[in-house]
Amino acid sequence: MSLGPHLTGDLSAHGIGGQADLPIPLNLAIAGGVAALVISFTVLAVAWRTPRYDEDGGGRPAPALLGRLVASVGFRVGLRVLGLVVLLFSIAAAVFGRESQINPVFGIFYVWLWVGVVAVSVLLGPFWKAISPVRTINLLFAKVAGGDPDEGLYRYPERLGHWPAALGLFAFVWFELVYPAAYELGPLRLWCAVYLAVMLLGGALFGNRFFELADPFEVYSTLASKLSVWAVQDGALVLRSPLANLATVPVRPGLIAVTGVLFGSTGFDSFSESSAWVTYVQGSSVDGEVLNNLALVVFCLGAIGVFALGSVLTGVGPERRRRTLPDAYAHSLVPIVVGYVIAHYLTLLVEIGTRTLILASDPFSKGWDILGTGDWSEPTWLSYHPTVLASIKVLAVVIGHVLAAVAAHDRAIRLLPRRSHLTGQLPLLVAMVGFTAGGLFLLFSA
Amino acid sequence: MRRRLAALAVLLVVTVSAAACGDDASGSGASSDGERVSVAITVEDGATTPSGATVEVPVGEEVDLVVTADEPGQIHVHSDPETELDYEGTGEPETFTLRIDRPGQVEVESHTHGTLIAKLVVS
Secondary structure, three states, rough: OOOOEEEEEEOOOOOOOOOOHHHOHHHHHHHHHHHHHHHHHHHHOOOOOOOOOOOOOEEOOOOOHHHHHHHHHHHHHHHHHHHHHHHHHHHHHHHOOOOOOOOOOHHHHHHHHHHHHHHHHHHOOHHHHHOOOHHHHHHHHHHHHHHOOOOOOOOHHHHHHHHHHHHHHHHHEEEEEEOOOOHHHHHHHHHHHHHHHHHHHHHHHHHHHHHHHEEEEHHHHHHHHHOOEEEEOEEEEOOOOHHHOOOOOOOOOOHHHHHHHHHHHHHHHHOOHHHHHHHHHHHOOHHHHHHHHHHHHHHHHHHHHHHHHHHHOOOOEEEEEEEEHHHHHHHHHHHHHHHHHHHHHHHHHHHHHHHHHHHHHOOOOOOOOOOOOOOOOOOHHHHHHHHHHHHHHHHHHHHHHHHHHHHHHHHHHHHHHHOOOOHHHHHHHHHHHHHHHHHHHHHHHH | HHHHHHHHHHHHHHHHHHHHOOOOOOOOOOHOOOEEEEEEEEEEOOOOOOOOOEEEOOOOOEEEEEEEEEEEEEEEEEEOOOOOEEOOOOOOOEEEEEEOOOOOEEEEOOOOOOOEEEEEEEO
């Protein structure tokens, strides 16, 4: 996605474009790919032979003062208020603001929510869960009605798992990347209204459990937060290594679909902007929208399929069913997703994220400066240093790959019978190298 | 184990930074002879050529878009800030000169027909 300033206020039919990043240089892409390949097999050859990480996580207690702060009512309420204020502000901008790219609601939705929340979650822990306005509204309803926000009318059906979240994430990426009027207020309002309605209904039916498993933004944010060093164990704030934290991702049905949609759609975003694809679409007799819809589905299903295949091609013990393996390994795809998302969206987050804050100071385009940020300028340093930017991107992708390979290795020696420890990991490792090489290729070519 | 991981990290940093340092020599091949880059754009019977072409442009130097069209229309250049070019469509070539100071990729779109004409790779 490239979100640019339409200062004139009109909207082009063919998407919105500001300036996009330069492609990463070929030598850097190759170096990254080779590093990923070498490190993968080094991990396989030299890493530990008994599992080190389990669902308990462990970790060291965080400083007591920090623990008390995070657990305090003021801190929690403050974050809930923040989430609610930003929601109300966005609704006001979406309803009363101008139909134009200078309306901050687009940046809030596509950059702050989609990229910013994930970035904060990687650094500080499950951010959306803390600010989620749908959780807050559900909580307020429960308080008014004298109920418990954790309890709904029914129990959430466990076999649904994360499938609703995967569907919700797909609905978001479809709207953002394929739907032609994603940058018009009407469709945006409709999307958000449906999201809010489904979430509030789900919250009423199934309680907070619904948000934990089915809210697409919460599931994404909480998965990303497993790469942070923060966790809460038995009510206490603890510090643990990202790998130990990652191993605590609960294995649920549909987890593979969540990670597959996230990775596939980000890949599609790169791919759909490449000259080769655009030229093909424009030269084709088939409608471009149909082709883009198909390509998005192919990318998402492709990512899920390749990962699932890499997981199941192994020997398994008698006590384990083969088709549970993709979800059992899916947490290891999270670092690859996050690494690639950082590479893909870093400049967008820094530059357009700041631009959104500037625009938010004048939400109705009336010349206001209510936040005092109206005269800020965008930080364009990254754009002017393309080599540094490209190096950060490749490092993010390769570090993500290394974490993924280690996480998958640790899970494999826990899940697989001893005779399959080495051979059973190979297909998954090949799938991961494929993802990383594919991601680097897209960063190079698009 | 910790030492092995550290070795891996060092290997990784060395590989990537070596590649990053070797990058400086690369430039845009198309215009290394010092001539300014020119993009010929034709709009005829509602079809634009080229379609999704990639054009290398040196940063901070002038580039000409030469538009030959059979009816009036508008081209959007998605730089920051965006530039809009109105052509008259007389059938004669009309030249628009741009200069882009910030490295990146800039899409040149036909606003009239909603197609991507070219992508300027500014580096």
